[in-house]
Every structure is written in C-alpha cells, then in structure tokens.
Amino acid sequence: MHVIKSTGRRRTALLLVAICVASLISLPLHAMAWRCGDLGTCVCISWSVGNSGYIEVRCPADGAEPSGWTTGDPGDADGSRGSFGGSGSKKMAPSPLPGMVLTPETNQKVSGAKTEGVKRLRGEQEFDEGTGKPIWIPTACSDLFANSPMSSGTNPLPGAQLLSTYVIFRDGTGVKDKDNRDRCAEGAAAWTTCCSHDPVIFICPAKFNSASFDDRIKYLIHETLHVAGQMEDLDGTIGPDDPPNSGQINADVDAACNGS
Amino acid sequence: MIGSLPLLAADAKLCRDLVAVSVPGDSPGDAETFFANAEAAYRDCSGSGLSIEIRASAAANFGFANDIRGNYQTAVAAYGEALAVLENAKAAKPRTVLSVLDKAVRAELRAGLHSQALAHAERAAELRRSAFGIDSDDAVQGTVSLAMVHTELKQYDKAEAILQAALASVRKRCSEECRPLAEVYAGFSAFHAAQGNAAEVSRYEELLLHATPSPVRKHKD
Numbered sequence: 001m002h003v004i005k006s007t008g009r010r011r012t013a014l015l016l017v018a019i020c021v022a023s024l025i026s027l028p029l030h031a032m033a034w035r036c037g038d039l040g041t042c043v044c045i046s047w048s049v050g051n052s053g054y055i056e057v058r059c060p061a062d063g064a065e066p067s068g069w070t071t072g073d074p075g076d077a078d079g080s081r082g083s084f085g086g087s088g089s090k091k092m093a094p095s096p097l098p099g100m101v102l103t104p105e106t107n108q109k110v111s112g113a114k115t116e117g118v119k120r121l122r123g124e125q126e127f128d129e130g131t132g133k134p135i136w137i138p139t140a141c142s143d144l145f146a147n148s149p150m151s152s153g154t155n156p157l158p159g160a161q162l163l164s165t166y167v168i169f170r171d172g173t174g175v176k177d178k179d180n181r182d183r184c185a186e187g188a189a190a191w192t193t194c195c196s197h198d199p200v201i202f203i204c205p206a207k208f209n210s211a212s213f214d215d216r217i218k219y220l221i222h223e224t225l226h227v228a229g230q231m232e233d234l235d236g237t238i239g240p241d242d243p244p245n246s247g248q249i250n251a252d253v254d255a256a257c258n259g260s
Numbered sequence: 261m262i263g264s265l266p267l268l269a270a271d272a273k274l275c276r277d278l279v280a281v282s283v284p285g286d287s288p289g290d291a292e293t294f295f296a297n298a299e300a301a302y303r304d305c306s307g308s309g310l311s312i313e314i315r316a317s318a319a320a321n322f323g324f325a326n327d328i329r330g331n332y333q334t335a336v337a338a339y340g341e342a343l344a345v346l347e348n349a350k351a352a353k354p355r356t357v358l359s360v361l362d363k364a365v366r367a368e369l370r371a372g373l374h375s376q377a378l379a380h381a382e383r384a385a386e387l388r389r390s391a392f393g394i395d396s397d398d399a400v401q402g403t404v405s406l407a408m409v410h411t412e413l414k415q416y417d418k419a420e421a422i423l424q425a426a427l428a429s430v431r432k433r434c435s436e437e438c439r440p441l442a443e444v445y446a447g448f449s450a451f452h453a454a455q456g457n458a459a460e461v462s463r464y465e466e467l468l469l470h471a472t473p474s475p476v477r478k479h480k481d
Binding site for chain 1: 287290294328330454474
C-alpha cells in the first residue's frame with residue numbers, strides 16, 4: 001500500500017509539472033505592449049540611426065516588464081516586427097550613440113562635476129543616532145526634481161539617481177539637434193534633446209572645460225532637469241504658462257545647489 | 261601728441277569693454293555678443309599703445325570664439341599670438357597665462373598638433389607648481405590635466421606614472437573627502453575609460469564618490 005501511494009503522488013507531481021511546462025510554452029516569449037510614459041512604468045527613448053530609428057524601453061528593474069528595444073510602436077511590441085522584449089535584464093543602448101566619446105580631459109571634468117552634483121542632489125548628510133549610519137536629508141537641490149515625471153510613481157528616479165546612472169554623456173562637437181542647429185558652435189556648454197527623457201547629454205568641451213567647477217555642476221544638473229522633463233522657454237515670451245528660460249533654470253540651480 | 265591722448269584713452273576703454281568677457285554667458289544672445297566683440301577686439305585692439313592684458317585678451321578671445329565654432333587652426337594661431345604677447349611681458353599674471361595655455365592645449369589636440377599640445381600642457385603644469393606651490397590644489401589640477409593629454413595621445417605608461425605620483429602626493433595631506441583626491445580619482449577613471457577597462461572605471465568611480473565632499477547638514481543652535 002505504501003508503494004501504491006508513492007506511485008500515485010509521483011504521477012500527480014509529474015502531471016502538475018507537465019501542466020506547468022505546457023503553460024510556460026504557451027506564454028509569449030517576448031514582453032507584450034510596453035506602457036511608456038505613465039508614472040512608474042517604462043521610459044521609452046527614441047534613437048535615430050541614419051535614416052531609421054528604434055525605441056529603447058527602460059523598465060523598472062523590479063517591475064513586471066523587462067527592458068528592451070523595438071523598431072515599432074512599443075505598444076505593439078510582440079516580437080514579430082523586429083522588436084525584442086528582453087529577458088528582464090537591462091540592455092545596453094545599441095550603438096552607435098550620437099556624438100563622440102568624451103575625450104579624457106572632458107571625461108575627467110564631467111566625472112568630477114557629476115559626482116559632486118550627485119552628492120548635492122542627494123541632500124545633506126547626517127548620521128542616524130541609533131545606527132550611526134549616514135542618512136541624507138533632502139535639500140532645495142534635491143527638491144529641484146521633486147515634481148518631475150521621473151521622480152514619482154512606484155519606481156521613482158530622483159535627481160541624484162538620474163545624474164548618477166541614467167544619463168549618458170557624449171561629446172556634442174558638430175552634433176546637430178532636431179532643428180539642425182549645432183548647439184556647441186552656438187556657445188552652449190551642454191545640451192540635450194528636451195524633454196522626452198532621452199538620456200544623452202551632449203557636452204561641448206570648449207565651454208564646459210573652461211567653466212568653473214560649480215558652473216560645470218550647474219550645467220550637468222540643468223541638463224538632467226531637461227532629461228527628467230523640465231521644459232525651457234525658447235521663444236522669449238513671458239506668460240503664466242511659459243516654462244522658465246535657460247537663464248532662469250541656471251539661476252534656480254545655482255541658488256539651490258551652489259549656494260549662490 | 262596731446263590731441264591723440266584722449267583718442268588712445270577712448271580706444272583703451274572700448275577695447276577693455278570688448279575683451280571684458282573671456283567666456284560667453286549662458287543667456288540668449290550672450291554667445292553672439294561674445295563672438296562679435298571678439299572679432300572687433302582682434303581687429304581693433306592689437307595696437308602697441310594698449311596694455312598687454314588687453315592685447316592678449318583680444319587674441320585669446322578671438323581664439324576662443326573660433327575654438328567654440330570648430331575653427332581649430334585659427335584658434336591655435338590666435339592662442340599663439342596671445343601667449344607671445346604674455347611671454348614678452350614679465351609681469352603677466354599666472355592665471356591669465358594658464359587660461360590661454362589650457363585652451364590652447366585643447367584646440368591643439370583637436371587640430372592634431374600633438375607635440376605642441378603636450379609642450380603647452382607641460383608648461384601649464386610647471387607654471388601651476390611654481391606659481392601656487394608644488395602641493396597646491398592648482399598643482400594637482402595641472403598634473404592631472406597633463407596626464408589626460410598623455411592619455412588622449414595613448415601614452416598610457418606616462419599618464420599612469422603621472423597619476424600615481426599625483427595620488428601619492430595628495431594622499432600625504434588627504435585621507436577621506438578631499439577635492440584634490442577626487443580630482444586624481446576622476447583622472448584615473450578617465451584614464452581607464454580611454455582604454456575600455458570597465459572594471460577599473462567602476463572601481464575609481466566608487467573611490468571618487470567617497471573622496472568627493474558631501475554637503476553636511478547645518479544644525480541650527
């Protein structure tokens with residue numbers, strides 16, 4: 001009787017395994033219909049490569065949807081139109097990235113300014129009385145990102161994390177923006193494609209590397225605000241619904257983060 | 261002669277105003293103004309009756325305006341003129357010379373004038389040591405900048421030796437959060453990034469994070 005019971009349990013177990021495997025096989029192997037742009041969901045970034053393009057989708061690491069890329073509408077991504085649903089791990093952005101790799105000098109200056117910018121965005125450090133561990137109290141600098149679309153929801157990316165891990169820096173020398181303007185040649189220190197969360201920030205070495213340390217921090221935080229969704233007034237109009245202009249954003253960053 | 265004195269004074273004032281800004285501001289229109297002033301100053305403010313500072317600034321700003329717009333050969337030539345004016349002046353301020361040297365190095369690298377860039381980077385490092393002290397923050401900055409030039413020229417052994425020497429020097433006076441130490445770690449990060457050593461880049465980014473000063477909460481008593 002003992003043997004008959006064991007055989008019965010084993011058969012049941014095998015049947016259950018078979019059902020599970022069959023269920024897995026019938027599930028689509030690729031992620032379906034990414035939701036992009038909603039708070040706390042995936043962020044869709046459009047990349048132009050020559051005459052074509054694709055959309056990179058970055059999803060929260062602990063969310064239900066894996067990251068990946070698609071040549072079609074993320075809402076229709078089903079693995080059938082050259083799209084890839086990913087395996088749950090973040091994929092590197094496909095090459096080529098726009099612009100050039102930073103020169104060593106520019107890289108060194110960006111690294112230093114970025115790291116100090118991250119620390120300022122993280123807040124003021126205190127030590128927990130009980131554990132002795134460092135804790136960070138938000139400051140006016142941290143609060144610059146408080147209302148950005150990327151800093152809220154179930155998987156927020158606060159300013160410090162955006163600057164630290166999300167943005168990608170490239171040399172913008174000779175790179176034209178969507179209006180065919182060479183922003184570096186026009187005297188910019190840094191620029192980005194505003195404001196759809198495209199992670200690339202272009203550095204203009206001539207002006208950026210000549211700037212003071214605090215100004216370099218200011219430029220990086222300013223552009224990261226655009227990556228987060230901060231709009232900028234470009235036509236010089238002033239009105240209740242107009243976003244701030246470049247000078248106003250710089251002044252806000254200076255006041256909040258550089259103490260000036 | 262007497263009649264020409266007010267004219268010279270007016271020229272000097274105009275030129276001083278034209279060269280007052282050495283880096284364009286960030287507001288709309290600032291860059292266009294800088295470019296126009298740089299052109300005008302280069303054309304009109306090189307006379308021997310004007311001060312060395314004005315003449316050097318006129319050439320340097322013209323160089324920078326061209327540098328920004330990608331005209332590196334023109335920029336290099338103008339920076340060379342500025343440096344020649346400053347060299348002839350025994351009392352040129354170190355920061356003025358360094359401002360031109362640093363920009364010249366960058367433009368020379370872009371223009372492919374590698375040995376010239378290296379010579380100017382070495383001169384800038386030496387000037388920082390002599391003007392501000394061998395252990396000064398400026399000296400560290402100059403040393404790291406020189407290492408970055410060697411890195412860009414793929415002279416990795418030389419770059420690493422310079423960075424290691426800078427690190428040893430800074431560690432004598434810095435143990436934890438210290439900006440000169442952060443400067444050196446940022447240099448190491450860029451050095452390894454240039455060679456594609458991702459693991460070393462991560463390691464130095466972590467060291468950079470710990471060496472970078474943290475804003476400390478100010479308690480109200």
